[in-house]
Amino acid sequence: MDSVVVHLHGAVSLLGRFPALAGVDLDVAAGEVLLVQGPNGAGKTTLLRACAGLVPVVDGEATVLGHDLRKDRRSVRRHLALLGHATGLYDDLTVADNLHFVARSTRHAAAPPVDEVLARLGLAGRLASVQVSRLSAGQRRRVAVASLLLRPAQLWLLDEPHAGLDADGRERLDALIVEASRAGTSVVMASHELERARPLATRIVTMAGGQIHTGTRAEVVGVA
Amino acid sequence: MLRDAVVMAGKDLRIELRSRVATNQVAPFAVLVLILFAFALDPDRGVLARAAAGLFWVAVLFCALLAIQRAFTVEASDGARDNLRLSGLDPAAIFLGKAGAIAAELALLEVILGTGVVLLYNRSLHGPVLLVVTCALATIGLSAAGTVYGALAAGLRVRETLLPLLLLPVVAPVLLAATRASEAALGGTTGDGWPWVRLLGVFAVIYMAFGVVAFGPLLEESS
Numbered sequence: 001m002d003s004v005v006v007h008l009h010g011a012v013s014l015l016g017r018f019p020a021l022a023g024v025d026l027d028v029a030a031g032e033v034l035l036v037q038g039p040n041g042a043g044k045t046t047l048l049r050a051c052a053g054l055v056p057v058v059d060g061e062a063t064v065l066g067h068d069l070r071k072d073r074r075s076v077r078r079h080l081a082l083l084g085h086a087t088g089l090y091d092d093l094t095v096a097d098n099l100h101f102v103a104r105s106t107r108h109a110a111a112p113p114v115d116e117v118l119a120r121l122g123l124a125g126r127l128a129s130v131q132v133s134r135l136s137a138g139q140r141r142r143v144a145v146a147s148l149l150l151r152p153a154q155l156w157l158l159d160e161p162h163a164g165l166d167a168d169g170r171e172r173l174d175a176l177i178v179e180a181s182r183a184g185t186s187v188v189m190a191s192h193e194l195e196r197a198r199p200l201a202t203r204i205v206t207m208a209g210g211q212i213h214t215g216t217r218a219e220v221v222g223v224a
Numbered sequence: 225m226l227r228d229a230v231v232m233a234g235k236d237l238r239i240e241l242r243s244r245v246a247t248n249q250v251a252p253f254a255v256l257v258l259i260l261f262a263f264a265l266d267p268d269r270g271v272l273a274r275a276a277a278g279l280f281w282v283a284v285l286f287c288a289l290l291a292i293q294r295a296f297t298v299e300a301s302d303g304a305r306d307n308l309r310l311s312g313l314d315p316a317a318i319f320l321g322k323a324g325a326i327a328a329e330l331a332l333l334e335v336i337l338g339t340g341v342v343l344l345y346n347r348s349l350h351g352p353v354l355l356v357v358t359c360a361l362a363t364i365g366l367s368a369a370g371t372v373y374g375a376l377a378a379g380l381r382v383r384e385t386l387l388p389l390l391l392l393p394v395v396a397p398v399l400l401a402a403t404r405a406s407e408a409a410l411g412g413t414t415g416d417g418w419p420w421v422r423l424l425g426v427f428a429v430i431y432m433a434f435g436v437v438a439f440g441p442l443l444e445e446s447s
Binding site for chain 2: 052078087147
């Protein structure tokens with residue numbers, strides 16, 4: 001098996017007193033595209049946020065990109081990218097300003113220039129100088145996807161990545177996921193849009209009640 | 225760390241330039257406060273002149289509250305705070321950048337308010353060096369303490385009302401010392417002002433050091 005990028009064993013995370021992750025076992029290899037499916041409230045978002053070091057893991061083993069999240073959940077953050085439900089953009093800045101801030105703050109030497117990233121997501125030209133507050137929800141989502149490319153990510157954590165995107169945006173995102181995977185980036189993706197997400201996945205797991213239920217792709221797809 | 229702080233301050237100041245909240249809302253509010261004080265105390269010009277320094281710093285304090293609220297409100301919208309935590313910026317640099325941006329806004333407001341005091345309250349300046357040093361240290365202290373307590377309140381639903389309750393008692397020594405030092409600068413007895421400037425310096429150093437060390441845990445715990 002390739003090197004393990006995410007290793008969780010009996011991982012527990014609490015939201016208040018509620019165990020949103022109730023003993024998760026999961027390994028993700030380099031270059032793998034893992035689809036996490038499951039009903040609302042299953043713990044998918046918490047799983048992604050725990051892997052990103054945003055939610056503490058209070059019990060079990062949790063290692064991401066070689067960083068033990070139980071001991072230090074901050075240092076892993078600069079090596080991964082998270083696309084959450086929220087876009088994380090500043091409304092008063094323009095599209096280009098937002099992406100320049102991401103580029104400057106991450107200091108990723110190998111990142112493509114902002115202009116190139118804007119063009120790849122169809123945001124070049126007039127749109128680049130528009131304030132984010134004036135964009136549609138789909139356009140905001142595109143900008144958030146664009147920011148993924150500016151981070152030095154060995155791991156992409158995508159929470160409902162297709163939500164809000166139009167057909168063209170979805171095509172571009174799918175192409176980016178395939179390209180990232182080929183370049184060795186691991187992708188963990190939580191989605192309800194299974195018809196869209198399944199063809200991208202090299203492995204599928206189902207989450208329910210804060211736990212992961214594994215199986216072969218055929219078994220899991222059949223169950224879901 | 226300084227490079228990261230400049231990136232952070234640049235982002236915050238750019239947001240203020242684009243949104244124009246500081247120029248279109250906070251600055252007019254500051255001038256309005258001065259005018260209202262002038263209306264309230266106008267029958268006795270002597271009281272207005274004697275209280276000018278205190279009124280100036282009360283107005284600065286109100287503006288500081290607005291600027292601090294604003295600095296953390298922009299991070300609360302649409303998950304920006306999570307992106308900040310994921311950015312790789314050193315938390316100490318985030319603190320220095322945010323405090324620096326707030327200090328820059330306050331410095332600009334102090335120039336406007338100072339001009340207003342001279343024009344509306346009929347005061348002249350006798351100790352410019354003392355006044356500049358007082359303003360610089362008080363601004364640094366207010367910005368540093370405000371950034372610490374702004375981060376503390378930022379993750380709470382009641383942050384708008386909680387911040388003044390947390391911050392105003394803490395910065396009371398700044399108000400006292402800055403008022404006394406400014407009175408000395410305006411009245412020509414500059415020797416009386418320097419001990420208060422030392423107090424402002426101590427306050428600024430303590431909160432800058434505390435912010436650099438504590439901002440990382442504050443950012444985590446208040447998220």
